[in-house]
Every structure is written in structure tokens, then in C-alpha cells.
Amino acid sequence: AQKITQTQPGMFVQEKEAVTLDCTYDTSDPSYGLFWYKQPSSGEMIFLIYQGSYDQQNATEGRYSLNFQKARKSANLVISASQLGDSAMYFCAMREGGYQKVTFGTGTKLQVIP
Amino acid sequence: GAVVSQHPSRVICKSGTSVKIECRSLDFQATTMFWYRQFPKQSLMLMATSNEGSKATYEQGVEKDKFLINHASLTLSTLTVTSAHPEDSSFYICSAAGGHEQYFGPGTRLTVT
Numbered sequence: 001a002q003k004i005t006q007t008q009p010g011m012f013v014q015e016k017e018a019v020t021l022d023c024t025y026d027t028s029d030p031s032y033g034l035f036w037y038k039q040p041s042s043g044e045m046i047f048l049i050y051q052g053s054y055d056q057q058n059a060t061e062g063r064y065s066l067n068f069q070k071a072r073k074s075a076n077l078v079i080s081a082s083q084l085g086d087s088a089m090y091f092c093a094m095r096e097g098g099y100q101k102v103t104f105g106t107g108t109k110l111q112v113i114p
Numbered sequence: 115g116a117v118v119s120q121h122p123s124r125v126i127c128k129s130g131t132s133v134k135i136e137c138r139s140l141d142f143q144a145t146t147m148f149w150y151r152q153f154p155k156q157s158l159m160l161m162a163t164s165n166e167g168s169k170a171t172y173e174q175g176v177e178k179d180k181f182l183i184n185h186a187s188l189t190l191s192t193l194t195v196t197s198a199h200p201e202d203s204s205f206y207i208c209s210a211a212g213g214h215e216q217y218f219g220p221g222t223r224l225t226v227t
Contacts, residue, residue, distance in 0.1 A: 033214050045218035100146050100211040104158045
């Protein structure tokens with residue numbers, strides 16, 4: 001079974017609008033961490049935001065926020081006020097328990113339209 | 115955030131030759147580094163976990179004799195693709211674990227002709 005599922009292969013958003021990228025995960029470990037990364041066409045992986053399974057509040061980093069719904073096992077990324085530079089691939093990822101290795105979803109390609 | 119470098123950024127080699135890719139953590143010591151491979155329009159697939167001073171742990175389906183990993187110091191891990199073939203052409207990315215984050219290198223694009 002897929003540990004990380006991103007059901008949106010591609011998304012379009014108008015500049016200055018908000019967009020939500022979906023991510024669901026599957027784990028039986030009570031301790032885990034969820035990540036979102038941005039990968040522009042250059043290929044580098046840019047860390048955006050992190051949510052720990054025991055964190056009480058949703059993580060926020062500037063224009064990025066993570067809508068963490070633990071019971072539903074979802075960790076959607078919300079980008080507010082989209083900019084043209086936000087056009088990229090976005091990957092949701094998870095680290096389980098004490099393991100350091102991270103499992104990635106299949107990614108969502110976001111295109112911001114002027 | 116922490117900086118991880120990779121060298122080279124791009125390499126073209128002939129089929130049958132070996133290629134070495136370096137991954138360095140520039141401002142912190144990384145006891146654990148990870149090597150990923152990414153084919154075009156696909157996700158990152160973990161190849162192996164590189165542990166300083168010990169043997170790497172390979173993911174299922176990854177040939178350890180083909181993808182040699184050496185983690186000789188706390189700041190350097192190397193991946194050597196031996197006897198490369200065109201199907202090994204891919205984007206190889208390393209990362210270093212630091213706290214709850216993973217810091218990624220900029221990647222190496224390998225093309226085998």
C-alpha cells in the first residue's frame with residue numbers, strides 16, 4: 001500500500017489566489033513527521049514545512065500552512081497569495097517513528113497563471 | 115538551513131564506465147545520509163541509507179554491487195555507479211539528516227550514452 005498519496009498530478013491556480021495541495025498518508029506508528037518539499041525545474045528539493053504527529057497546532061511558514069487532520073490522515077498544503085515563482089512540483093513526504101528515512105508521494109505539478 | 119552540496123551537477127559518461135558522485139554536508143556533521151534516484155516526471159525513490167563508518171543499507175531491488183556507497187567521514191558520502199548503462203541515466207539526489215529535517219543536495223544529472 002502507498003504510504004503517501006497525492007491524488008492531484010497537476011493543478012492550476014490564478015496568481016494571488018490560494019491553492020490547496022492534497023496529501024494523505026498511511027502509518028500505524030503513533031510517532032511520525034510530515035513534510036512538504038518544492039522542486040522547481042532546476043531539480044533542487046526545497047524544504048517548505050514540517051508537521052509532527054504530536055504537534056497540537058497546524059504548522060505555518062510564511063505563505064505556507066499545513067492543514068493537518070490526524071483522524072483523516074491528511075496533511076494538505078495550503079499556499080496563500082500564489083506567485084508565479086510558486087510554479088513547481090510539490091512533494092508530500094513522511095518519516096515514521098525513529099527511522100530517519102523519508103518516503104515521498106508522487107508529487108503535484110502546480111502551475112500559477114498570471 | 116543546513117547546506118548540502120553535490121558534485122558533479124551534471125555528468126555524461128559512456129556505457130560501461132563508472133561514475134562517482136560526491137555528497138557533502140558543509141556546515142554540520144551527518145552520521146546518516148540518503149541517496150535517492152528520480153526518473154523524469156517521477157517521485158524520489160530511496161536507493162540506500164549511508165551510515166558513517168559502516169555499510170550502507172540498500173532498499174529492496176537496488177543492486178549494492180552496482181551502486182557502491184562509501185561514507186568515510188561525517189561530512190562526505192559518495193555514490194559510485196559502476197559499469198553504467200543507459201538505463202542508469204537519472205537524477206541522483208543525496209540528503210543529510212539533521213534533527214527532524216532532511217537537507218537535500220542540488221542533485222546530479224547522470225546521462226549514460
